[in-house]
Amino acid sequence: QKEVEQNSGPLSVPEGAIASLNCTYSDRVSQSFFWYRQYSGKSPELIMSIYSNGDKEDGRFTAQLNKASQYVSLLIRDSQPSDSATYLCAVYNNDMRFGAGTRLTVKP
Amino acid sequence: ETGVTQTPRHLVMGMTNKKSLKCEQHLGHNAMYWYKQSAKKPLELMFVYNFKEQTENNSVPSRFSPECPNSSHLFLHLHTLQPEDSALYLCASSLTRQGSYNEQFFGPGTRLTVL
Numbered sequence: 001q002k003e004v005e006q007n008s009g010p011l012s013v014p015e016g017a018i019a020s021l022n023c024t025y026s027d028r029v030s031q032s033f034f035w036y037r038q039y040s041g042k043s044p045e046l047i048m049s050i051y052s053n054g055d056k057e058d059g060r061f062t063a064q065l066n067k068a069s070q071y072v073s074l075l076i077r078d079s080q081p082s083d084s085a086t087y088l089c090a091v092y093n094n095d096m097r098f099g100a101g102t103r104l105t106v107k108p
Numbered sequence: 109e110t111g112v113t114q115t116p117r118h119l120v121m122g123m124t125n126k127k128s129l130k131c132e133q134h135l136g137h138n139a140m141y142w143y144k145q146s147a148k149k150p151l152e153l154m155f156v157y158n159f160k161e162q163t164e165n166n167s168v169p170s171r172f173s174p175e176c177p178n179s180s181h182l183f184l185h186l187h188t189l190q191p192e193d194s195a196l197y198l199c200a201s202s203l204t205r206q207g208s209y210n211e212q213f214f215g216p217g218t219r220l221t222v223l
Contacts, residue, residue: 002150004150008148032210034211034212036214042216042217043196043198043214043215043216043217044151044198044214045110045214046211046212046213046214049211088151090212092210095153095156095164096141096153096210096212097150098150098151099150100148100149100150101150
């Protein structure tokens with residue numbers, strides 16, 4: 001079983017729609033959770049961090065964490081073509097573990 | 109810009125060459141990391157330094173040798189690499205290694221090609 005699992009996609013949504021990205025993790029005692037955005041040919045950029053159960057909102061982004069279900073998600077509202085990228089889920093417990101990423105395409 | 113710089117941005121080397129990758133962070137962080145990113149695979153943690161002390165070496169072959177002279181600089185020395193070592197090498201830093209202070213910020217990476 002992969003430590004951090006994401007659907008590789010591609011996930012395609014129309015401009016203005018809500019994009020929903022999901023991530024599950026295997027280590028129950030994981031402490032911190034992060035979402036990174038990576039444009040093609042670029043390095044990962046931190047966009048959200050979440051540490052406790054529930055929702056955390058930042059602009060058009062909402063991270064959701066459910067530790068009981070070992071599940072973390074990222075919602076992108078009013079998706080824009082500039083949101084097209086690979087989104088990496090990262091989970092921290094002593095060390096950071098990354099998922100392989102979900103490729104998102106937002107079509108105009 | 110994240111405050112983490114890496115040089116060179118691109119590197120092509122033969123299997124018998126010796127080269128070094130450099131990373132510098134201007135964020136006042138105390139932990140620095142080397143990651144390898146290959147196509148279609150998750151980021152692989154290679155080395156971790158916390159307050160200049162190496163705290164992690166994830167079974168990385170000895171042809172990769174890290175060096176951390178101070179909290180702001182990190183090097184990765186390369187020698188007798190293999191073609192399968194071709195990848196994007198990413199440096200990251202965080203305030204410390206621990207929990208909520210582990211938000212990691214990445215440099216732009218070095219695209220390495222081994223011929």
